[in-house]
Amino acid sequence: MDDIILNAPLGANKTRKRIGRGVGSGLGKTSGKGHKGQNSRSGGGVRPGFEGGQMPIYRRVASRGFSNYPFKKAKIVINISNLETSYNSGEQVDLASLKEKSIIKKNDFFVKLLGDGELSKKLDVQLPFISASAKEKIEKAGGKIIAAEIQESR
Numbered sequence: 001m002d003d004i005i006l007n008a009p010l011g012a013n014k015t016r017k018r019i020g021r022g023v024g025s026g027l028g029k030t031s032g033k034g035h036k037g038q039n040s041r042s043g044g045g046v047r048p049g050f051e052g053g054q055m056p057i058y059r060r061v062a063s064r065g066f067s068n069y070p071f072k073k074a075k076i077v078i079n080i081s082n083l084e085t086s087y088n089s090g091e092q093v094d095l096a097s098l099k100e101k102s103i104i105k106k107n108d109f110f111v112k113l114l115g116d117g118e119l120s121k122k123l124d125v126q127l128p129f130i131s132a133s134a135k136e137k138i139e140k141a142g143g144k145i146i147a148a149e150i151q152e153s154r
Contacts, residue, residue, distance in 0.1 A: 075110040075129060078103055080137050081117025089121040094148070119143075 018029040021067075049056050056086070065120040083093055086101045096113060098104045104111060113125065115133030122142040135145055 049132045072111055075112040076104055076110050077114055079114050079116040080134055082116060083113075083123060083125075084119050084121065087121060087123055089123070091121075092124045092126060094126040 005049055016150060017027055017032075018025060019027045022028045030040065038046070046052075049058055051057070055066045078098070078099065081101055083121065085095060086103060087097075091097070095104070095109070109128060111127055112129035112131065113127050113134045114131045115135075115137050119137045121140045124146060125138055126146040126148045129144060138145060
């Protein structure tokens with residue numbers, strides 16, 4: 001059986017930097033620290049995160065998390081099954097009638113109709129957000145969808 005000699009790949013074993021061992025070593029004189037200044041001194045340097053006196057990023061950003069709550073536009077979700085139980089055939093479904101039937105609490109402009117459930121009644125739906133499956137079920141039942149304006153004020 002032949003002896004197998006294993007060698008490390010080229011560049012895997014590097015020689016350590018021998019700092020301060022003469023100019024010819026490439027790391028003599030200032031030993032890789034440049035000339036003068038805070039970082040060249042013994043014990044010099046700044047703490048991690050120091051930005052030269054500028055307000056550091058860890059103090060600029062919120063320390064207790066970020067909340068998008070003031071800008072959030074949450075949609076109130078209702079389903080086709082809600083319309084099936086609350087409306088009669090031929091009625092119009094809009095924000096005012098949803099409030100009247102206590103399906104929504106106030107005039108929420110961000111009401112989205114989803115297609116969960118079955119619809120057997122012919123309804124005219126005028127809501128700002130309607131899912132594709134809900135549209136399909138309304139049209140299948142003989143109802144129609146009237147374009148509703150999306151109001152930004154809340």
